Amino acid sequence: MSSQVELHKGDRLFLQRQRPKHMYFVVVGEIVQERTGEQGHALVLQRVRQGFLAEASLQSVSYHCDAVVTAPGQAVELPIEPLRVELAADSDFALRWIGMLNAEVRRLRAQCERMSLKGVNERLLHMIETEGVDGRLRTASGLKSLATELAVSHEALYRALAGLKKAGVIFREPGCIALPRSTRHSPPE
Numbered sequence: 478m479s480s481q482v483e484l485h486k487g488d489r490l491f492l493q494r495q496r497p498k499h500m501y502f503v504v505v506g507e508i509v510q511e512r513t514g515e516q517g518h519a520l521v522l523q524r525v526r527q528g529f530l531a532e533a534s535l536q537s538v539s540y541h542c543d544a545v546v547t548a549p550g551q552a553v554e555l556p557i558e559p560l561r562v563e564l565a566a567d568s569d570f571a572l573r574w575i576g577m578l579n580a581e582v583r584r585l586r587a588q589c590e591r592m593s594l595k596g597v598n599e600r601l602l603h604m605i606e607t608e609g610v611d612g613r614l615r616t617a618s619g620l621k622s623l624a625t626e627l628a629v630s631h632e633a634l635y636r637a638l639a640g641l642k643k644a645g646v647i648f649r650e651p652g653c654i655a656l657p658r659s660t661r662h663s664p665p666e
Contacts, residue, residue, distance in 0.1 A: 504527065508524075
């Protein structure tokens with residue numbers, strides 16, 4: 478049913494207008510869903526570092542974009558048709574699936590809120606708080622990728638990181654940006 482897929486930078490897992498056959502779960506690496514815009518530039522619709530990709534195609538007649546690997550890694554490829562059948566047959570499974578989609582909606586809401594914030598510092602700290610784990614944000618895809626996700630130039634991100642580090646607001650570890658323990662918020666009980 479499912480199979481492991483090695484992700485190589487530049488690979489295209491599917492193309493816009495193709496009939497959906499698979500969805501993917503990104504274990505490690507990065508895949509972007511993109512379309513070509515009116516000016517001929519790639520428009521990134523979604524960036525996935527860990528989680529499902531193409532789940533919106535479960536009930537579509539065609540993929541609405543291309544899926545391009547931007548950082549090497551691994552994914553699990555899931556055939557769509559057996560998943561459709563299982564969702565229709567197993568209400569407990571369908572409810573767990575809805576729960577996963579709800580979590581994605583919450584993540585996207587946080588992303589929308591982050592884009593309304595002014596300044597690189599505020600966006601970066603918001604991302605650490607909302608998408609990091611225990612005050613740590615993984616940066617395995619690199620800082621240029623993170624800058625793109627924050628909708629800032631990589632130079633602006635580098636300056637913000639240097640300033641926040643100097644002020645003791647963050648610290649850097651390999652593949653990670655973290656908040657000092659004293660500034661981390663405890664999760665609600």
